[in-house]
Each structure stands twice: as structure tokens, then as C-alpha cells.
Amino acid sequence: MVDEAQFRKMAEMITEMRTTAEGLHAMADTFPAVKRNTSRMLASLKMLSINVCDLDDLARTE
Amino acid sequence: MAQDQTYWNPVIETLPREKLRALQLKKFKRIFAWTYEHSRFHRALYAQAGVRPEDIRSFEDIRAVPKVEKSMMRDIQRKDPFPYGDALCVPLEEVTEFRQTSGTTGQPVYQPDTWQDWEWWAECWACILWAQGYRPSDRVFLPFGYNIFVAFWAAHYAAEKLGCEVVPGGVLDTKARILKIQELRATAMMATPTYVLGMADTARKMGIDPSSLTIRRITCAGEPGAGIPSTKKRMQDAWGAKVFDHAGATEIGAWSFECSEQPFGMHVNEGMFLVEIEDIDTGEIIEGPGRRGKMVITAFDRQAQPCVRFDSKDVIEWDPEPCSCGRTFRLIKGGVVGRADDITKVKGVLLAPSAIEEVVRSIEGLGDEYEVIVDKIGDSDRITLKIELLPDARGKQRAVEAALVDQLRLKTNLRYDLQFHDYGQLPRYEVKAKRFKDLRKDH
Numbered sequence: 263m264v265d266e267a268q269f270r271k272m273a274e275m276i277t278e279m280r281t282t283a284e285g286l287h288a289m290a291d292t293f294p295a296v297k298r299n300t301s302r303m304l305a306s307l308k309m310l311s312i313n314v315c316d317l318d319d320l321a322r323t324e
Numbered sequence: 325m326a327q328d329q330t331y332w333n334p335v336i337e338t339l340p341r342e343k344l345r346a347l348q349l350k351k352f353k354r355i356f357a358w359t360y361e362h363s364r365f366h367r368a369l370y371a372q373a374g375v376r377p378e379d380i381r382s383f384e385d386i387r388a389v390p391k392v393e394k395s396m397m398r399d400i401q402r403k404d405p406f407p408y409g410d411a412l413c414v415p416l417e418e419v420t421e422f423r424q425t426s427g428t429t430g431q432p433v434y435q436p437d438t439w440q441d442w443e444w445w446a447e448c449w450a451c452i453l454w455a456q457g458y459r460p461s462d463r464v465f466l467p468f469g470y471n472i473f474v475a476f477w478a479a480h481y482a483a484e485k486l487g488c489e490v491v492p493g494g495v496l497d498t499k500a501r502i503l504k505i506q507e508l509r510a511t512a513m514m515a516t517p518t519y520v521l522g523m524a525d526t527a528r529k530m531g532i533d534p535s536s537l538t539i540r541r542i543t544c545a546g547e548p549g550a551g552i553p554s555t556k557k558r559m560q561d562a563w564g565a566k567v568f569d570h571a572g573a574t575e576i577g578a579w580s581f582e583c584s585e586q587p588f589g590m591h592v593n594e595g596m597f598l599v600e601i602e603d604i605d606t607g608e609i610i611e612g613p614g615r616r617g618k619m620v621i622t623a624f625d626r627q628a629q630p631c632v633r634f635d636s637k638d639v640i641e642w643d644p645e646p647c648s649c650g651r652t653f654r655l656i657k658g659g660v661v662g663r664a665d666d667i668t669k670v671k672g673v674l675l676a677p678s679a680i681e682e683v684v685r686s687i688e689g690l691g692d693e694y695e696v697i698v699d700k701i702g703d704s705d706r707i708t709l710k711i712e713l714l715p716d717a718r719g720k721q722r723a724v725e726a727a728l729v730d731q732l733r734l735k736t737n738l739r740y741d742l743q744f745h746d747y748g749q750l751p752r753y754e755v756k757a758k759r760f761k762d763l764r765k766d767h
Contacts, residue, residue, distance in 0.1 A: 263334055264334060264335055269335060301439065302439060304440070305438075305439050305440040305442075305443040306443060308440050308443065308444075308625075309443055309444065309447045312444075312447065312595075312596070312625055313333050313336065313447075314335075316347065316350070316351065317335060317336060317339070317343075317347055319350075320343075320346060320347055320350055
């Protein structure tokens with residue numbers, strides 16, 4: 263089972279990964295391999311957000 | 325180790341109800357705002373109803389959001405941005421997947437998905453397959469057409485996501501599929517109930533006992549059957565495998581699943597979907613268990629063509645009991661028990677076609693196939709049930725008929741004109757069956 267502190271840490275790491283992927287994606291207009299692969303990464307990161315960050319964000323705002 | 329874990333998402337799947345509801349409200353507000361902002365079709369609908377994103381503060385407020393029906397989607401499509409029309413919420417170049425509905429209820433509805441939506445589909449299915457016991461050690465055989473219908477596409481990607489080995493059995497015919505299952509020792513497969521029973525029949529004609537094959541897990545979708553106890557039993561007995569139900573739809577997503585506890589019902593994936601049950605006659609929301617109604621459903625994370633308060637016409641009811649699996653996702657009792665547009669009155673009696681299937685497949689001596697025809701003789705309804713007597717039940721027809729008449733009267737409150745046929749005489753369906761035919765013009 264995942265404890266609250268671990269869950270929070272996961273959410274932070276996912277957010278960092280998303281920021282990195284978004285940055286890379288934004289730089290890559292002339293580099294299709296990076297552009298398209300980071301698009302895919304961002305889709306997977308969205309799944310991580312759904313599984314972790316959505317609930318963590320809710321807990322933070324309560 | 326991860327694969328020893330019961331839940332795909334151990335936090336959300338066991339979240340206390342009040343936290344789950346808070347998450348659902350937050351996510352509904354998010355998808356409603358997205359849809360309002362990006363879909364011209366939906367915004368016009370919401371503007372007409374006078375509902376804006378800032379108006380949604382509670383579940384009661386959600387009920388003011390107008391519902392969308394399939395027919396409305398048909399009307400707006402085949403226009404620019406072609407071919408999706410005004411409900412498309414992303415630039416056309418972000419659409420990576422095209423699928424369409426089967427067209428059995430009218431002109432097919434197109435469904436665009438972005439790559440993120442496609443990942444979301446696989447994520448929904450991953451939760452399902454994990455709950456049904458699929459693990460990286462499974463070799464999953466998929467005997468479906470890999471064509472324009474969404475069918476088991478997302479299940480394929482979900483099985484990969486779980487780390488299973490996936491064998492695409494697309495182009496092979498049924499005999500070749502059975503031989504491939506045998507050759508590769510596949511441990512799991514997914515198909516419609518009609519096809520599961522059809523494959524078993526073909527295997528037996530090939531001299532192969534399907535229960536001697538290595539399949540231990542079967543996920544069914546596409547039509548009712550795995551939620552009908554006698555049909556489930558026939559499939560499980562035929563294959564020596566556990567059979568699990570799932571309900572989903574092209575326009576909605578993979579919203580429900582039977583877990584490994586097989587609780588005679590299905591969990592709604594309440595982390596990904598909001599299900600409301602509406603009284604068919606009054607439209608009142610049914611909060612508690614014990615009353616059937618029509619499902620209105622929202623997918624929280626689907627973006628290209630969102631599903632927000634979609635009137636699915638599926639008839640369901642909440643189960644009063646929690647599931648022994650420990651998930652706090654509510655169960656719908658018996659799964660999807662019918663469709664609001666399938667439930668009909670015959671001789672003044674409300675009839676759900678699934679009730680007939682339950683009876684037919686519970687009677688020893690009857691084959692899997694049957695056909696129901698409703699027509700009129702003058703002003704009176706007539707309902708005819710065609711069934712097949714199994715070869716080893718010849719000589720027992722009277723007893724079989726007596727049992728059938730008795731159960732039909734008990735379970736459906738109707739008398740039928742019965743027509744017995746020899747085994748193999750009734751139509752066989754490849755994938756999805758259409759066994760109930762209502763020929764009355766004014767039903």
C-alpha cells in the first residue's frame with residue numbers, strides 16, 4: 263500500500279516530469295523525433311496525473 | 325511485488341466514498357469547463373439551458389446540465405471540421421484515432437480520439453484487466469477483427485500496458501484461432517459471449533474439448549451474456565475458465581467491470597466516470613439501490629469528443645451491498661440488465677429480452693441458440709420462441725418443454741408459442757447476435 267507521504271512525493275515527481283516533457287516538447291518544433299515522442303510522453307504523464315495528481319491536488323485544496 | 329497487488333490503483337479504488345465523491349465533483353467541473361470552452365455543439369446546448377461552468381458546485385447542479393443522446397451526435401456529424409462536426413474539441417490534426425459505432429441502432433456515430441484519449445482508453449481497460457486477474461505472465465489471445473469498431477482495441481493496448489504477451493488473432497478464422505490458442509497455450513482471451521460459445525461449438529466439432537485448452541480467463545464485452553447467470557455458466561463450463569463481464573461503449577469508454585470476486589454485478593470505475601441512474605418515466609435521479617433506471621454517464625478525462633451526461637439507454641440499478649474485493653467503486657446489480665429501448669410491452673407485460681436468455685440457457689437439453697419473434701394476430705400480441713433441442717435430449721422433449729414453459733411463466737409472466745428445432749437449424753451469429761425481433765409496427 264502507498265502511504266500519504268509517498269503519494270505526495272509521487273505527485274511532485276510526476277509534476278516535475280510533466281514540466282520537463284512540456285519544456286522539451288516546446289523546444290522541438292524543428293525536431294520531429296523529439297516532438298512526437300514527447301507528445302506521447304505527455305499523454306502517458308496525463309495518465310499518471312489521473313492516477314495520482316488529481317487526488318493529491320484535491321487533498322491539498324481541502 | 326506490483327503483480328501481487330489486488331488493485332491497479334490501490335489508492336483510488338479503495339478511496340472512502342466521501343473523498344471519491346469529492347474527486348468526482350472536481351473532475352466533472354473540469355470536463356464540463358473543457359467541453360463548454362471547446363465544443364460549439366455543447367456550448368450551444370448549455371447556453372440554451374442557461375448553464376455555465378461556474379454554476380456547477382454540487383451534484384444537484386450537475387443535473388441541470390442537459391443530456392446528450394446518440395441521435396444528436398448523428399445530426400451534427402459529417403460536417404466541418406470533417407467528419408466530426410461541432411462536437412470536436414481539439415484541432416483535427418490532433419485526432420489520431422477514428423472509430424465508429426456499429427450502426428445497429430441507426431447511422432453510425434463517428435468517434436475521434438487523440439493519442440491521449442487512446443492512452444486513456446487503455447488506462448480504463450488496464451483497471452479492468454487487473455481486477456480480473458490478468459498479470460504479466462498471461463498470454464492473451466484476441467480473436468477480434470481489429471477493424472473500424474472500437475471493440476477490443478483498447479483491451480489489446482491495456483494488456484500490453486499490464487505486461488502481458490498479446491497475440492492478435494485478427495485475420496484467422498475460428499478454426500485457426502482455436503488451433504493457435506492450443507499451439508501457443510494462451511491463458512486468456514476476450515470476445516463477445518456469442519463468439520465465446522461459438523468458438524466452443526467449433527472446437528467440439530474439431531474434436532477438441534475447449535475446457536482442455538489452457539484458457540483460464542475470458543473477458544466478455546459487446547453484448548449482454550456474461551452478466552446473465554445461465555449464459556455465464558455455459559461459457560465457464562465450456563472453457564473451464566472464469567468468465568468476466570464488462571460494459572463499455574464507443575461514445576463513452578470502458579466504464580464498468582466485473583472483478584475477480586464475480587459478485588453478480590459490475591463495478592463502475594468511479595475514478596474515471598460519473599454514473600447517474602434516471603427513472604425511465606419521471607427522469608428523477610435514483611440515488612439508492614433497488615430501483616432500475618436509465619444510465620446517464622460522464623467520462624471525466626476524454627477530450628477530443630467528450631462524453632458529458634450522455635444518455636446511454638442502458639438499464640441498471642445500484643447494488644445495496646459492497647463487494648468483497650474491497651473496492652469502494654459501487655456495483656451495479658446484475659450488470660447492464662437491458663436497454664431502455666429494448667424493454668418492451670408484450671401482451672401488456674413489460675419484457676426484457678435478457679430474461680428469456682436466462683431461462684433458455686438454464687434449461688438442460690436446449691442448445692445455446694434461440695430466437696424470439698413478436699408480432700400481432702389481429703389486435704393481439706403473439707410471442708414465438710424458437711429453440712433447439714440438443715441431440716442427446718431427443719426423446720426428452722416433453723420434459724424439456726415443461727421445464728421451459730414453467731420457467732418462462734415464472735421469470736417473464738408470459739406464455740409463448742414454442743417451436744422446437746433440431747440442433748444446428750437456427751441462425752448462428754459470428755460476433756454479436758440479434759435474437760429478439762419485434763415485428764409490430766406500433767410497439
